[in-house]
Amino acid sequence: MSKKSEAEMISRRTLLRSAVSLGAASIAAPVLAQDTLQDIISAPRRGTWDDQFDATAASRTAATVTSNNPVLGPMGPANIQQAILQYQQIVAAGGWPQVTPVQQGLRLGAAEPSVQQLRQRLMISGDMPQSVGMSNSFDSYVDGAVKRFQARHGLPADGVLGEFTLKAMNIPADVRLNQLNTNLVRLQSMAGDLGPRYMMVNIPAAYVEAVENERVALRNTAVVGRIDRPTHTINSKVYEVILNPYWTAPRSIVEKDIVPLMRKDPTYLTRNNIRLIDGKGNEVAPETVDWFAPKAPNLMFRQDPGKINAMASTKINFHNPNNEYMHDTPQQGLFNKLMRFESSGCMRVQNVRDLVTWLLRDTPGWSRQEIERVINARVNTPIKLAQEVPVYIVYITAWSAKDGVVQFRDDIYQRDGATELALQTKYGVEQSAGSIDDDMLPAQ
Known part of the structure; x- marks a missing residue:
């Protein structure tokens, strides 16, 4: 058996053990709605997945983030508790592998052994269906899964395994589980009647x-x-x-920013529609102020309404x-x-x-x-x-x-x-x- 085939067999066995521990449903969709996954799996194929699928996957990714379900409210704790159960299973099964790509900015079209780690990582977290299988190819299945992962982590859903995507992906499962538990307490404190x-x-x-x-x-x-x-x-x-x-400038801005600017450019206040107002509500002309005095003038710096x-x-x-x-x-x-x-x-x-x-x-x-x-x-x-x-x-x-x-x-x-x-x-x-x-x- 070649080293490549042996590596693929080991990866498959590892994933199978995870599936047995978690149950097929947990692997398939611990973090994504099942209908979303089914749409992706059943999308039309044409040899390889085409650009139209990529665009559709990206729009579905955005939809998972822009749902009309609020973060707070009476169901907040119950929803995150379900996620905690899922992540407890993932941790008990050994978590997910670290992804260590050879090339930076791994993306659609690439082929290297680390893509197998990436596939396994995405399957365990539920961003990619298990049925896709293992290979060294960064295909459209992987591209769509990376985009879903990025959207769930507040990252640009571009499908590129950049610095921050890789860092987020390599946070251990037990750390994520602790993060969920920490936020359960926060959500429980906001579970009452919010109006x-x-x-x-x-x-x-x-x-x-x-x-x-x-x-x-x-x-x-x-x-x-x-x-x-x-x-x-x-x-x-x-x-x-x-x-x-x-807009009224805070005193600190007046002292540290505006006064030095006025020393360099006496037109700064006028150009930015900022007026000087004294304690009696009277406007003071900027040219009457000694901008080189040791202390900033004891005046209100108020900017008029407008586009700027x-x-x-x-x-x-x-x-x-x-x-x-x-x-x-x-x-x-x-x-x-x-x-x-x-x-x-x-x-x-x-x-x-x-x-x-x-x-x-x-x-x-x-x-x-x-x-x-x-x-x-x-x-x-x-x-x-x-x-x-x-x-x-x-x-x-x-x-x-x-x-x-x-x-x-x-x-x-x-x-x-x-x-x-x-x-x-x-x-x-x-x-x-x-x-x-x-x-x-x-x-x-």
């Missing part, structure tokens, strides 16, 4: 859910606090929306002692980043006008058309909600909804007790000065 309509911000996932009647009405991508200036967890209520908000305002069109206020809030941003490209841990505690929200429309639904006179009209008028307009909406800002790094898809996220704030889970934390730290949302300093 018929509420918002949830999941910090590690960096997104916002608007939930109504235990279904997700909206799910918006967000940017949250970095590790050295974290967003605080809190149960609160949204009480106000401000269209065309002013640091909060852009909208600010959402909720009760909290940390001066944190949700808001729009002129820097929309931030939402395309993998690591969206860049603020000083406040939360930027993509497509925030959809969320505002949902929040103001029961506040008379505020249709989407009226909201857009006021925003276009550039007039600062505070709006009190007719009924305050609960908001729960939580730290959940692992969960499972009733669709059976088990989700994991990076332990960005290093609270889960395992260093392996803080995969990308260094990318959430910035070297900058200031306090509340100092990263919102307007462009120079």
